[in-house]
Amino acid sequence: MLKLKDTKTRDAFRYGYLLNKMYPYIKLVLGRSLLLFALAIPLGLLDGVVAFSLRPYMDFVVNGNEYQTFELWGYTFKLQAFFIKLIPVAIVLFALVQGVLKYICNYLSDWTGNKMSNALKVDLFKKLTSMDTKFYDINSSGLVLSRFFSDPDTASKNLINTLKSFILAVFEFVALVFVLLFNSWKLALIGIGVMGIAITPVIFIKKKIKNVSNATMVVSGDMTTNFNETFAGNKIITAYNLQQSQNRKFENQIHEQFDLTMSLTKRVGWMSPIMYFVCSIGIAIVMNYGNSLILSGEMTAGSFASFVTSLLLLYKPTKSLGLTLTNLQSTFVSIARVFELFDLMPEIKNKPNAKKLDCVGSGIEFSHVWFEYEEEQPVLKNFSLQVAANETIALVGNSGGGKSTVVSLLPRFYDITSGSVKINGEDIRNLDIVSLRNNISFVFQDNYLFTGSIKENILMGKPDATEEELAETIKLSHLDEFVGTLPDGINTIVGERGASLSGGQRQRVAIARALIKNAPIVILDEATSALDNESEAIVQKALDNLMRNKTVFVIAHRLSTIHNADRIAVLNEGELVELGTHDELISKPDGRYKYLYEMQFSLGGV
8 A cells, every 4th residue: 555655756757657647538538628728829920020020121221212122931021111100009919919819828838727626536535545554544634625625726737737838838939939030040049059958967967956846745734733733632632732742843844845946946057057158158159140131231131130129039938948848748747647546456355256145144354364453463363243133242451452443444444464254154354345344333432524514414324314204213213302403403603623523422423323223233433431410311322222233332431331231242452351241251250341440440440
């Protein structure tokens, strides 16, 4: 499983491969993209118009002739003075046309970039929701957000913008080079040669861009994680006076990001002044040689003015090409990172011809199960347990003993290292994952409620439930009295993570979500441990309704809540050490369960 901070982006320089990967998304906007690129061509060419028009205009002003002649591709053209006087007006009109074309290009660029980015984000979100629990265990929220949300923007929007800028710069370059050649091929060779030398350094910075981009992505993800943790853990930060610690942590991340940015600037920023310096040498050579051409009669003053104007204007597309190629490399790094995500595959997936699970007729069996989160560090060791259909089994033991791991293996949040977990005698790895999880309901200690109404959160258990089913569920989960006090009833918005509800109320909403699902297997993981006695009493009544005629796994911190379990499984350091009813286990003189029970009783926790 990939740790996102270990990104290598090995394909960042395989441009054809990456464009082929992007093609399905480019295809969505192909028509408008082609129109955008087509409009960029005349937009770039128009920059040569002003420089080109200076030759006849200046020659007319300097010489005062009634007309000017010039040759193009073997043809002689004659411009009357009247038309030459219209050149300033024409320049204004060309500027107006350029303005309109720029607006259309910018609109199309934003439209296509956002459209592609949205399509990428939708597919990446589907990929994110398909990943295993382990993926979320080993990657921070900030890094996930950066990779799945920010990189698609860079990959899509920058690609379109950069290609547009590239086409614009190329045709701007072509138009101005044409004007240079038209005025003097000798001077043009000098000017173009110098520009070629000026843009050469771009090819030496590709690797540095990739390395800094990847490092910046990791730091940005860490900063986002810091924000998320500060928001979610604000009470802990306040209670333990951790403000300075969090501030220092963020300052360090800011400084690290600054250092990375400046590292890239040191290696890339010198390109612009170098290009400017090299280009200025070219202009100096051109001006010196141009003087001799004018004096010898090979060039007119208008030709030279047109040439110098073109050469000065040529610096802009030359610099733009350099920056565009640099930006294009950064864009391909982002594209490589995006498709690195698409290459992620969940470790837990269906086998071919996986079987559907329709019921839990003959119970559940854990047989010689070994499991480890980290290699060579087993959490469950040769764990075996048979649970009959409609039996309630309680899992107890020391913290970190493997209780939550046992119930996490049943819906295949993780896959076992060795052994087997069977339902109805069938290994769950042979079962269809969706049907397997449809047969299991969960109630956790800290149940996550999504932003939305109470009703919406309950219906996540069964989206097509009828109003009658919903009303019965609210009654069985003992939510009816509480909901009746709310102005909007079950349509009341609960806020992010259910922050507007008390702990007991959140638990009852979670129980209602599990009740309406009506799955044959119920897992209760510390479902009442965080509640006060009054809230626990109400929640326990709701749980009793949920557990009726179900196969139930109960993990409870308070041992008094599991008296009525059919059997109790005692785990210690990942091993099953005792199994029996409460009365059987409490009667063992040196039993592990008795020790835990009496210790909790002596501390007043029963």
